[in-house]
Structures are given as C-alpha cells and as structure tokens.
Amino acid sequence: MPSITLAPAQLLTGATRRAHTPASLVGDTPVLWVGEPFTAAGRGFWAKLEGHNPGGIKDRTALHMVERARDRGDLLPGARIVESSSGTLGLGLALAGIVYGHPVTVVTDPGMEPLVSGLLAAYGADVQTVTEPHPVGGWQQARRDRVAELLSTDPDGWCPDQYHNPDNVSAYAGLGRELVAQLGRIDALAVSVGTGGHSAGIASVLRDFFPSLKVVGVDTTGSTIFGQQAAPRLMRGLGSSIYPRNVDYTLFDEVHWVAAGEAVWAARALARSRYASGGWSVGAVALVARHLAATLPAEARIAAVFPDGPHRYAGTVFDDAWCQERRLLGCEPADAPDEIAHPGERTVTRWTKCETVLDPSPDARTVGTGTASMAGAAR
The missing domain is CATH 3.40.50.1100 (Rossmann fold)
Known part of the structure; x- marks a missing residue:
C-alpha cells in the first residue's frame, strides 16, 4: 500500500481505524453500559451494539x-x-x-x-x-x-438458506470472543432468536468460557420457535413461522416472549435514556435484560446483543402515527413477565417467560414418546 502522510490534526488524535475493503468495517463493535434511568438504581447490563456494523449484525x-x-x-x-x-x-x-x-x-x-x-x-x-x-x-x-x-430458473444461483445453514452459527464465534475480551466475565446473556444463528453461535462460545452462563432467549408473541402457535406477527427480525434447524434448544435456560407494543415502549425508553436503541429485537432484548438486571444478584454481569440500530425504524417503531394506528403506544410492560410452566400451556399475548425450553418441531416430536422427547434434553 502507498505511504500515507498524516495531517497535523490526525497526529493529535492517536491511532484511527482504517479499512481497505468494506468487509473490514464489520466486527469489533462496542459495548455500552445501560443503567438508570432505564434500569433500577445500581443495576444494569452491557449492550453489544451491532448496529455499528455497516448493515447490522x-x-x-x-x-x-x-x-x-x-x-x-x-x-x-x-x-x-x-x-x-x-x-x-x-x-x-x-x-x-x-x-x-x-x-x-x-x-x-x-x-x-x-x-x-x-x-x-x-x-x-x-x-x-x-x-x-x-x-x-x-x-x-x-x-x-x-x-x-x-x-x-438459474442453475448457478445459490441460496445461503440462513435458517438451516450451520455456517450461520459459526459466523458468530468472533462476536462471542469479542464479548469475552470486552467484559472479561459474563454471567448471563440475553439474545433474540430468529434464524437461530447468532443465539447459537454466541452462546456456545460463551458457555465454553463460562459453563454456568445463564442463556435467555427472546422471542415474539405469535412465533412458533419455542412451541407457541403461529399467529400474525408485526415484529420483524426475531421470531419465525417455521422451525429453523439452527436453533440450539439445549443452550437456553429460559425463553421470554415479548409483544410488539412492549418492544416499542422499551426501544423508545432506551433511546431517550441512553441515546442507543434499535427496532423490534433491540426493544425486546432490552426489556428482558432490564428484568435480568433487576432479579439477578447485583454483581452479575449481563450481556445483551442489540442486532441493529434505530435508523430503519424511524417510520415504524419511532413514528407516533404508525404506532397509534396499530395500538402500540402506551403499552408499558409490567414490572415482571407472566410465567408459564410449559410452552404449550396457553397462547401468550404479552411479555411471558418459560423455564421449560423444548424443541417443538415435528421432527423432534416424532422421536420417542412423552414431553421430554420434544427436546432430547430440556434445560
């Protein structure tokens, strides 16, 4: 590469990050402490800001x-x-x-x-x-x-098949290692689940470092991933109407379903209090991480993965008229989620958690008999 002569002002700023290809801009994203007023005094969590990638996580x-x-x-x-x-x-x-x-x-x-x-x-x-x-x-x-x-119609065309491609999981090993380097110790991880790629890739790496890590999956109401019935879903980026094979059910200790209005409330509250936010996934993950910060021991170190930033949601999550039309405003969540003992217990329509995590896919249900066979092993 040709030599670069620095301007005097550049010499004063110290080292700067340079990229010779767009791919070099991906990764090494920052973590931000999210504390009060979004959380209770003395409590908080670390947010991994994947919106600092050019397009997101x-x-x-x-x-x-x-x-x-x-x-x-x-x-x-x-x-x-x-x-x-x-x-x-x-x-x-x-x-x-x-x-x-x-x-x-x-x-x-x-x-x-x-x-x-x-x-x-x-x-x-x-x-x-x-x-x-x-x-x-x-x-x-x-x-x-x-x-x-x-x-x-295109014999040379190729589909990544993100829902079932194991490369979608291994792609996030680097993100997991970044979190270890940035935080040193991690006791709990809050992560959204859609294709299953980043939840499995990050959690598997972190659990190798921290065997007692608590992994909390964040889904949307109306999603089939964790055993609920399919229903129309407004939230995008998390949840699914199919059963992605990349979801590793053995990694999760519990799952939370969040409704669209609750995610809107959390995303907006987060933006106002910390100048960092995103859309549906970020709002839902932030709500769950806030709950973990309130209920786990004060010394627990919690990581939350924010998949993107707020900009693409200016006309939806952050648009009053759009949200009002869909009755998404004024949906401040309860202080704690509802709880169900089994994902098939009832259809959930608001923030709800379940500590029984099972694989509900038809393939899993055909192996053996009884509830436990749905997961192979439930955490």
Whole structure:
C-alpha cells in the first residue's frame, strides 16, 4: 500500500481505524453500559451494539456464509445469490456481493421498511416483493417459495438458506470472543432468536468460557420457535413461522416472549435514556435484560446483543402515527413477565417467560414418546 502522510490534526488524535475493503468495517463493535434511568438504581447490563456494523449484525454471517460457500465451490464466481430476508441479512448480502463480486436478489414482503429497500437498491441488489402470504407459513414461507422458484430458473444461483445453514452459527464465534475480551466475565446473556444463528453461535462460545452462563432467549408473541402457535406477527427480525434447524434448544435456560407494543415502549425508553436503541429485537432484548438486571444478584454481569440500530425504524417503531394506528403506544410492560410452566400451556399475548425450553418441531416430536422427547434434553 502507498505511504500515507498524516495531517497535523490526525497526529493529535492517536491511532484511527482504517479499512481497505468494506468487509473490514464489520466486527469489533462496542459495548455500552445501560443503567438508570432505564434500569433500577445500581443495576444494569452491557449492550453489544451491532448496529455499528455497516448493515447490522447479519453482516457477519452474510460475509461468512458467502466465503465458505465459495471455498467449497457451492457458490461459483460471479453467480447470483438469492435469499429471503426481512431486511438485515439482505443488507449483509448486498455487502458480501460487492466484496466478492456476486449479483444479489433479496426476496422480501410488504413489511420491509422503505429505507431498507431503498438502501438495497442503492447497493445494487435486486429486490423482489411477494404479494400474498402462504396460508400456513405466512410471509416467511411465501418468500422462501419465491426463492425456490428463482433458483429453479438459474442453475448457478445459490441460496445461503440462513435458517438451516450451520455456517450461520459459526459466523458468530468472533462476536462471542469479542464479548469475552470486552467484559472479561459474563454471567448471563440475553439474545433474540430468529434464524437461530447468532443465539447459537454466541452462546456456545460463551458457555465454553463460562459453563454456568445463564442463556435467555427472546422471542415474539405469535412465533412458533419455542412451541407457541403461529399467529400474525408485526415484529420483524426475531421470531419465525417455521422451525429453523439452527436453533440450539439445549443452550437456553429460559425463553421470554415479548409483544410488539412492549418492544416499542422499551426501544423508545432506551433511546431517550441512553441515546442507543434499535427496532423490534433491540426493544425486546432490552426489556428482558432490564428484568435480568433487576432479579439477578447485583454483581452479575449481563450481556445483551442489540442486532441493529434505530435508523430503519424511524417510520415504524419511532413514528407516533404508525404506532397509534396499530395500538402500540402506551403499552408499558409490567414490572415482571407472566410465567408459564410449559410452552404449550396457553397462547401468550404479552411479555411471558418459560423455564421449560423444548424443541417443538415435528421432527423432534416424532422421536420417542412423552414431553421430554420434544427436546432430547430440556434445560
């Protein structure tokens, strides 16, 4: 590389981070202490701010999945990448496409924020929007069906299949190691669950370092991941209408379901008090981490993963008119969640926790008999 002559002002600022490729901007994200007034006095947690990546947390997995597929020969040079996304992975794949020289098609649905679809187009991605939900699998399955149609007409096309690709898990090992280096000791982890990639990748690394780590999964009401019945879901980025194989149920000590209005309240309260926030996942994770800070011993060190930042949600989570129309304002959560003993006990519609974590997928239910067989081993 050519030598660089520093201006006097640069000499005074110390070392600066330089990136020669866009991929170099991904990772090494900061952690922020979140304390009062968002939490009770003397209590708090550390938030890993993945919104400091160019597109969010899924920049990590998009780059990793593409790199590994190229190494194996599954993704040929210049071949098209086709994937379903509600937004964040799409941005990551657009980044990976630029870095590695691949055209990218992102299949989404009408719920994608205009800001995100505009960014995807600006980054050169082809954005295709399905218009009708699948009668059983909803928008998520409708998007996946469209991906399959596109791949059937492109013999060289490649789909990362983020829900079932084990590379989506291993991509987050670096994030786990960053947390260890930044915090030294971690007693509890609050993490959202959608495809299952970052929850499994981070938690497995942390539990190797800290065998007694408490792992708390954060889901949305209406999601099937942890055994609830599928229902229309407003929140995006967490939850699922299918059963992703990347979810590692053996890692979780408990799961919390959070409703959309509660996530909106938490995201807004967090933004006002700490100038750091995000959308649905961040609001839901922050609410659960706040509860852990209030109920675990004061010396417990809690890490919460914030997958993205607030900017794409200016027209939804942070828009009064949009939220008012959907009755999402004034939904301040209770001081503590409801509790159920089993995920199938009843359908939950507000913040609720369960300490019985089972794999509800049909494949798991066919192995053996009885409740315990659903998980193999429940934590």
